[in-house]
Amino acid sequence: MREDVESLDITDVTGNWVTAKILTAEFENRIKALADLVHTPLFFGRLDYREHEAGHRFYIGRRHVHDAHGDPMVIDWRAPVSQPFYRASRTNPMDVALRRRFGYTGGELTAYEDEHLTDPTEADTGSALLQAEIERPRVGPMRDIVATIQPEQDEIVRAGIGGTVCVQxxxxxGKTAVGLHRVAYLLYAHRDRLARTGTLIIGPNRSFLHYIEQVLPALGELNVAQATVDDLVAQPHLPVRGTDTPAAARIKGDARMAQVLRRAVRSGIRIPTEPVVVVRxxxxxxxxxxxxxxxxxELTGRDIRYGAAREALPQRIAHAVLVRMEQSGEAPDDRVQDAVARNTAVKAAVKAAWPPVDPAKTVLRLLADPEFLAASAEGILTEDEQKEILWAKPARGLASARWSAADTVLIDEAADLVQRTHSLGHVVLDEAQDLSPMQYRAVGRRCSTGSATILGDLAQGTTPWATATWAEALAHLGxxxxxxxxxxxxxxxxxxxxAYASRLLPVIAPGLAEATSVRESAGSLTVRSVQPGELADAVLAACRDALTQEGSIGLIAADARIPALAxxxxxxxxxxxxxxxxxxxDIRLTLVPATLAKGLEYDYVVLDEPAAVVDGEPDERTGLRRLYVALTRAVSGLAVVHAAPLPEQLGARS
Known part of the structure; x- marks a missing residue:
């Protein structure tokens, strides 16, 4: 297929150089999309429908493949005809007589397995190939799960683009994988629409985005942007150099700050006391x-953005002038109205009544000027809360200010109050439980006219403002x-x-359903208590033991202990x-600060000093949630090494 595209001669098929350039770029993108993935087999399943004539047998794969005549050889997993591969069962065969799964080793076909869905004499023993693929050791970045998608996951993946879906x-x-495969499905089902409006994946940090970045290319999707929330709200000319106290960060992330900012942005509006005289x-x-x-x-009372109202005011004044001109017998047209709107007297009146607003300067003044903050936050924030977010040393200007990450979110909110933020067609937000209400608002602005897929786990919320309920989060998201x-x-x-990690759930997420495991192998779990002076040697010994096994190893520790372990x-x-x-x-061990472990996966995990992980957070509940994250990064085995007592919720290891 790639060679067919490369052989096409488009020298004389375009009318001008612009069209030729666009067509060439399209061909180059097509060739790039058809690149070989050496260890990624193109097909992984086969469906035989009950009628076995030609055309009723389909090979299912990661992407569409056709032969030299254009006839399909492999059907894209996202096509409607492929859906029974994921959802058909003996109770509902969906007209499928046989489902075949193929097994691969290093890209070579090594096994296959058949399920006769309509044969009542065949026992349902489950799929050994499916189990083996799920339990296969992981080395390198995240893989796609297209061959192992389960029915409940497939329902979420194929949900329509019209609505937002939240996945707890x-x-x-597999919530992250489900979100990524949902993007791939939506791009297949609504490619033209999303090509115009855009798609974005938002992750918690750069390490996480690097970890997942190969999934979509393996499915043939190369042009999906990825970012963190900090990337979305970044102000290139205002670098983040400051940090907030947990209390200040919590207040700045509170949804009430949107009301404070709205007042601050509109604080400069003045009711006119002088007439406007236009000379023509x-x-x-x-x-x-x-x-x-x-x-x-009238404009103040309407719920429109500050900048839009400011652009409308000179036109409204000009219209009033045109009414008087028509009453006097003149016949002005739109060009006259535009000219009047640009008149010096009109521009002066607009500037006095509705002055221009710089979002960054507004936030700077809000955080540096106690009187301005008090006026904007009256009845919204308490005096103590206002004192908490005020800067101790007022900055002299935008460039010299020590902006924090929370401040850039405030600037983004203020900017949207002035001018509408561009909306995308679909946004995937992963690890959403860690966002503040103001961060949710920032993400929601990016999909205000589109849809979203929200992924997270309330038990893994580790920020001071971690989400309490998904209903609350979705409301902030719009x-x-x-x-x-x-x-x-x-x-x-x-x-x-x-099961061991779930002992923490009653404290960190009361009422949340405990996750179960379908793994046939129970996995290995060791908890070793040592003397304080023996901790480093015991951790090294656990790492060496893990390195004798196949797969990746993660040594997870409290951030403060990373230098010593390194x-x-x-x-x-x-x-x-x-x-x-x-x-x-040659290098399979990764040293992971606990604050960066979320969303990552390793075949074997060595967890250093759980008590230090808990103590590294501002409060015990947040610390226990951080520990829950660290305990659940293992795919095959977990070794816990500690000198300090374990949190009482974990109890004694039986």
Whole structure:
């Protein structure tokens, strides 16, 4: 297929150089999309429908493949005819007589397995190939799960583009993979629409985005943007150099700040007290002050953006002038109205009544000027809350200010109050439970006229403003009433490990359903208590034991202990990587700060000193949630090494 595209001669098929350039770019993108993926087989299943004539047998794969005559050889997994591969069962065969799964090793076909869905004599023993694929060791970045999508996951993947879907999923339930495959499905089903409006994936940090970045290209989708929330609201000319106290960050992330900012942005509006006199030629046209006041009050009362109202005001004044010109017998047209709107007297009146607003300068003044903050926050924030977010040392200007990450979200909100933020067709937000209400609003602005897929786990919220309920989060996002789906069947975290970590759930997420595991192998779990002076040696020994196994190893520790562990690994000549760096056959150990572990997965995890992970957070509940995240990163085995007492919720290891 790639060679067919490369052989096409488009030298004389376009009318001009612009069309030729566009067509060439399209061909180059098509060739790029058809690139070979050496270890990624193109098909993984086959469906034989009950009628076995030609055309009723379909090979299912990652993308569409046709032969030299244009006849399909492999059907894209997203096509409607492929859906029974994921949802057909013995109770509902969906007209499928046989489902075949293919097994691969290093890109070579090594096995196949048949399910006769309409044969009552065949026992339903489950799929050994499916189980083997789920439990296959993981080395390198995240893989697609297109061959192992489960029915409940497929329902979410194929949900329509018209509405927003929120997915609550415990560790290992595949919520991230479901979100990525949903993007691939929507691009297949609504390609023209999303090509115009755009698609975006938002992750918690750069390490996470690097970890997932190969999934969509493996499915043939190359042009999906990825970003963090900080990337979305970044102000290129205002670098983040400051940090907030947890209390200040919580207040700045509170939804009430949107009301404070609205007041601050509109604080400069003044009711006119002078008439507007427009001179055109030998005539003077006078609009009395009361009439200009009515125009300003009418715009003030409407729920439109500050910038749009400011652009409308000179046109409203010009229209009032045109009415008087028509009453005097003149016949002005639109060009005259535009000219009047640009008149010096009109521009001066607009500037006085509705002055221009710079979002960054407004936020700067809000955080540096106690009187301005008090006026904007009256009845919204308490005096203590106002003192908490005020800067101790007022900045002299925008460039010298020590902006924090929360401040850039405030600037983004202020900018949207002035001018509408561009909306995309679809946004996927992963690890959503960690966003503040103001961050939700920032994301919601990016899909205000589109839809979203929200992914997260309330039990893994580790920020001071972590989401309490999905209904609250969806309201802040601007998508109230959206469907909330729950995934509770875990496919990656071993049964024994998830059961151990779930001891924390009654404290960190009361009422949340405990995730279960479908893994046939229970997985390994060891908890070793050592003397304080023996901790580093015990952790190194656990890492060496893990390295004797196949797959990736993650050494997770409290951020404060990372330098000491790095030094110990270096002294012991044990090579290691940082999060986001790709594992190799020679270096399979990654040293992971606990704050960056969320969303990552390793075949074996060594967890250093759980008590330090808990103590590294501002409060115990947040610390226990951070520990829950660290405990659930393992795919095959978990080794917990500690010198300090374990949190009482974990109890004694039986």
């Amino acid at each position: 999923g415990g560790p290992g339930t 030629g030998s005539r003077r046209w006078r609009i009395p002050a009361y009439e200009v006041e009515e125009l300003v009050r 998508k109230p009433g959206s469907a909330v789906e729950e995934l509770t069947r875990g496919f990656r975290v071993p049964r024994e490990v998830i 030094e110990a690994l270096g002294a012991a000549a044990v090579p290691y990587l940082s999060p986001g760096e790709e594992t190799t056959p």
